[in-house]
Each structure stands twice: as structure tokens, then as C-alpha cells.
Amino acid sequence: MKITVPATSANLGPGFDTLGIAVGIKNQVIIKPSKFHSVSLRGEGSNNPVLKDNNMFLAIFNDFYNNLSTKKRFFRFEFINEIPLSRGLGSSSAVIVSAIASAYAIEGIKLSKEKLLNLALAYESHPDNITPAVMGGFNVATVQDNEVKYIKKEIPKHLVAVVVVPNRPISTQLSRKTLPYKYSKDDAIFNLSHGSLLTAAFMTENWEMLKIASQDKFHQSYRMKQMPELFEVQKMALKSGALMSTLSGSGSTLFSIAYRNDAKKIETVLKEKFPHFKVFTTHFDNTGVKIEY
Numbered sequence: 001m002k003i004t005v006p007a008t009s010a011n012l013g014p015g016f017d018t019l020g021i022a023v024g025i026k027n028q029v030i031i032k033p034s035k036f037h038s039v040s041l042r043g044e045g046s047n048n049p050v051l052k053d054n055n056m057f058l059a060i061f062n063d064f065y066n067n068l069s070t071k072k073r074f075f076r077f078e079f080i081n082e083i084p085l086s087r088g089l090g091s092s093s094a095v096i097v098s099a100i101a102s103a104y105a106i107e108g109i110k111l112s113k114e115k116l117l118n119l120a121l122a123y124e125s126h127p128d129n130i131t132p133a134v135m136g137g138f139n140v141a142t143v144q145d146n147e148v149k150y151i152k153k154e155i156p157k158h159l160v161a162v163v164v165v166p167n168r169p170i171s172t173q174l175s176r177k178t179l180p181y182k183y184s185k186d187d188a189i190f191n192l193s194h195g196s197l198l199t200a201a202f203m204t205e206n207w208e209m210l211k212i213a214s215q216d217k218f219h220q221s222y223r224m225k226q227m228p229e230l231f232e233v234q235k236m237a238l239k240s241g242a243l244m245s246t247l248s249g250s251g252s253t254l255f256s257i258a259y260r261n262d263a264k265k266i267e268t269v270l271k272e273k274f275p276h277f278k279v280f281t282t283h284f285d286n287t288g289v290k291i292e293y
């Protein structure tokens with residue numbers, strides 16, 4: 001059995017804890033029944049021994065599997081990770097979603113995507129990474145009575161993401177602590193209006209509106225000050241033709257959206273200017289987590 005789950009970019013500027021989008025890089029887990037427990041790990045995180053043994057995937061998988069099954073079975077877990085850790089591309093959300101989906105699937109128990117999403121919510125207080133990780137596409141999500149309420153929009157193929165991944169992480173947990181506890185009425189209205197405009201721009205495919213709509217006063221500047229070079233990346237991406245350029249989740253990745261025809265030029269400029277960062281272009285994922293037997 002193979003589970004595939006996409007990376008996700010949350011906030012998209014003003015949509016703090018609300019807007020998120022799934023992109024073409026992914027984590028895959030191949031699970032096979034085995035005589036004994038074994039784990040292999042390739043790609044992102046493979047040089048981190050902690051991730052091999054007591055990683056979050058196995059902890060969540062076992063929590064659910066032990067409740068779903070009466071049988072004591074062993075498995076071989078083969079992790080193939082493309083999503084970098086602590087770079088704002090939803091690595092932990094991908095793990096949470098794929099671990100829960102795997103436990104149900106290995107037992108042959110059907111699990112709707114809505115139910116999966118609400119089970120994942122228990123592990124992540126904000127829905128803006130887990131929702132696109134489950135559903136794919138662009139999502140607007142909120143939590144009401146412990147349930148995620150969301151609306152999804154698929155992204156057309158002529159749009160791509162140009163992603164700049166710095167060589168230093170920003171921890172979501174720590175960076176949330178650097179944010180103000182209170183905001184002024186003006187800043188609240190600024191983010192409400194820009195987040196609403198951004199959502200409408202995605203839903204109506206008004207891509208030229210993304211640049212104005214993706215401005216933020218809640219979190220980006222506080223976080224980007226931890227790595228001031230990110231302001232340069234953002235300016236260069238927009239100058240080279242990006243439709244929008246925002247901090248991906250809590251960072252450190254800078255996430256830009258562009259027309260497919262403009263991506264090569266943007267990517268080339270960013271690679272030349274920031275050779276110490278990983279720069280790549282990827283399509284959008286409109287499927288979300290998927291299981292193949």
C-alpha cells in the first residue's frame with residue numbers, strides 16, 4: 001500500500017491560519033506487512049536519526065491502528081520524503097494526515113476525507129495546512145464546533161509555484177510565539193479585507209489581483225525579520241514577474257505564484273541571486289492525500 005500526501009503552503013499572506021494551497025512536492029509512505037517492524041527513510045530528514053525510530057508518523061499510526069485492529073501485526077514502513085522539515089511547507093501536517101489515513105487503509109476501513117480532516121485537526125490547531133493536504137487545491141478553512149468548514153478551489157495548470165527554500169529553518173512553534181498578542185483595529189481590518197480579496201481572487205481566477213490582495217500585517221514581517229534576506233527574495237520574485245510572493249506558513253520558505261510561462265525567468269533570477277538557497281518550480285496539487293493498493 002502506498003500513501004502520497006502533498007506539501008502545503010499556508011497563510012498565503014493575510015490568510016493567517018485560514019488559507020492554504022497544496023503543491024506538487026510530496027511525501028510517500030509504502031507500507032507492507034512484515035514478520036517484524038522495520039523502517040527505511042529516504043530524502044528529506046533521512047540524515048536525522050530521530051525521524052527514523054520514534055517519528056511522529058509511527059506514533060500517530062500506532063495510536064489509530066491499535067484502536068482499529070485486534071490483530072498484532074508488524075509492518076515495513078518505507079518513507080520517501082520530498083517535503084523539507086521546518087521550512088513552512090507543511091511537513092508535520094503531511095505526516096499527521098498520512099499516518100491517520102494509513103492506519104484506516106491498512107485495516108481496510110473506509111475513511112471519508114471529511115472525517116480524516118477532522119481527525120487530523122486534533123493534532124494541529126489550525127486548519128490551513130491539513131485541509132489542502134487532505135483535499136488538494138486552494139482552500140479557505142475555519143474551525144466551528146471542533147469541525148473544519150472549508151471551500152476548495154482547484155488551481156489551473158497554467159499557474160505554478162516558484163519556491164525558495166532557505167538553508168535555515170524557522171520553527172512554527174517558536175515563530176508563533178514572536179507574533180503580537182493583540183492587533184490594532186486598522187490592522188485587523190487590513191487583514192480581513194486583503195484576505196477576503198485574496199480568497200475572491202482565487203475563486204474567480206482573477207490572478208492579476210493576487211499581488212495587492214496577498215499583503216499582510218499579522219505575521220510576515222515579524223517572521224521575516226528573523227531572516228532579513230527573505231525581504232530581498234520577495235522583492236526579486238515580484239520584480240521578475242511573480243503574481244504574488246509570500247512567506248510559506250511560518251517560514252522559512254518564500255512561496256511565489258506565477259504564470260507557467262514566466263516561471264523559468266523568475267526561477268533563473270532567484271537562483272542567480274540566492275545560490276545558497278534551494279529554488280525550484282512545481283505545479284499545484286488538486287488531489288490531496290491519496291492511497292494506492
Ligand SMILES: Nc1ncnc2c1ncn2[C@@H]1O[C@H](COP(=O)(O)OP(=O)(O)OP(=O)(O)O)[C@@H](O)[C@H]1O
Pocket residue numbers: 027045051055056057081084085086087088089090091092093095170171172173249250251252
Ligand atoms: N517527515 C516527517 N517525519 C516524521 N516526523 C516529522 C516529519 N516532519 C515533521 N515531523 C515532526 O513534526 C515536528 C515539527 O516539524 P516541522 O517543524 O517540520 O513541522 P511544521 O510545524 O509543519 O513546520 P513546517 O510547515 O515548516 O514543516 C518535527 O519536530 C518532527 O517531530
Ligand SMILES: N[C@@H](CCO)C(=O)O
Pocket residue numbers: 010011016017018088090126128129172176219248249250
Ligand atoms: N498558520 C500557521 C501555518 C503554519 O504552517 C502559522 O502561520 O503559524
